[in-house]
Amino acid sequence: MNPTCAEEALKIRIRDINPHIVCSLCAGYFIDATTITECLHTFCKTCIVKYLQTSKHCPQCNLKVHETHPLFHLRADRTLQDIVYKLVPHLLENEEKRREDFNKSRGVVTPKKPGKKTEIHTPPKLSTIINTPDGHKFAQDEHICLCLERLGPQERSHCGQRVPLRQLEKKFVRCSIRVLISHLKAMLHKKLSVPPDLKFDILCDDEVQAEETSLKQIYLMTWYGKEIPMVLFYRFATDDDKVS
Template sequence: MDETIKICIQEINPHVVCSLCGGYFIDATTITECLHTFCKSCIVKYLMSCKHCPQCQLKVHETHPLFLLRPDRTLQDIVYKLIPNLFENEELRREEFNKSRGMAVDKKPGTKKEEPTVPKLSSIINNPDGHLYRNDEQICLCLERYRPQRIMHHGKVLTLRALDRKFLRCSIRVLVSHLKAMLFKKLAIPSDVQIEVICDREMLSDEVSMKQIFLMNWFGKETPMVLYYRFRETSDNSVT
């Protein structure tokens, strides 16, 4: 059965277009401090003359601005998936470029060791003056308890509560780690307990943003986007 989802490209464009060149992301690269994304070559060139994020004016590292860039593979994959032939065309362009300079074709770009950088971004949810996010596109979420759970925690029964208010609006740049921080706080979960956030039966890793989840798992579906949370089962707790 054909399960192709028809996607209106106009709707998705704002998420996958570089604000510096107006084209689809090529080598999507994110500033770790504010999570704005650009083409790698666009942002590297830009930061040579200016030390602020082009989108939010956040000051990036004074002496080594490139330290704060990391490749955004997920977003790039989305672009390649959505825009057929972009990848092939880009590969061809690179080959031509390398040939014209007499360089060997590098079939595996990015083999250089990349530092896995954790965004230092402080959570908008815990931070009421998260001014960096104020003008962001917002997304409506429903944070639903996966199921009532009880675990043994230091000899006591710990019950997973449901949120009083499960609907929330947040910036599309909020990460799963931010949501988890909010859940820990609102549900008074001890910090040594692990929780999982799930969308569409997929467990989400901490560094994934709402934008990525939306584009990967929720595009074309009805809002709010539903995320589930639950205690993670570990060897020293038994979930019932």
């Protein structure tokens, strides 16, 4: 029997999309899709991490990825992974089942001893991570999850106009730990439609952070050991932006 037009169209779409959601190392659909930032080729996290232990080059295009730090140029691609899970039926459930079984098997290897606390680490369910807006904070690679909160007066006069300081629509932000305060300020200008000559302060723990400070520095100096997300506050700069 001929498939209906709709079925035909769907088949074509999935077939066309397959090359973009299949890992060339294991030939399976991406699990924890991870992209090499230098060439943007994507693999499963475990596949590429393992591969780069013995090679310095991208398995797909042979570009030299690293000299000594195999993980430095890898980034989790959550958007792509979400797409894969949405496109491929049961992949998410199967992967969760696999991880649960794996944990159970580890639980069997280290049996409970009476009077002793068991230290079996149960990672959060993947579906929890994917389906909650701030769930991505569980990822641990070179990214950090931030919460950006508004602080101080909610408007400011500027060139004879009142400029409101709005709340970010999405205050949870995931970004690279190499992002600088100046990048965050540029993002705020864009997202909050604030004139570029009206400056922001970004604070962590009541301290105004310098433009060239990276999130990694702030994390290590101020936030290490505290709960994620790291909370940063933004406000209109208090002085008249005179750089001395």
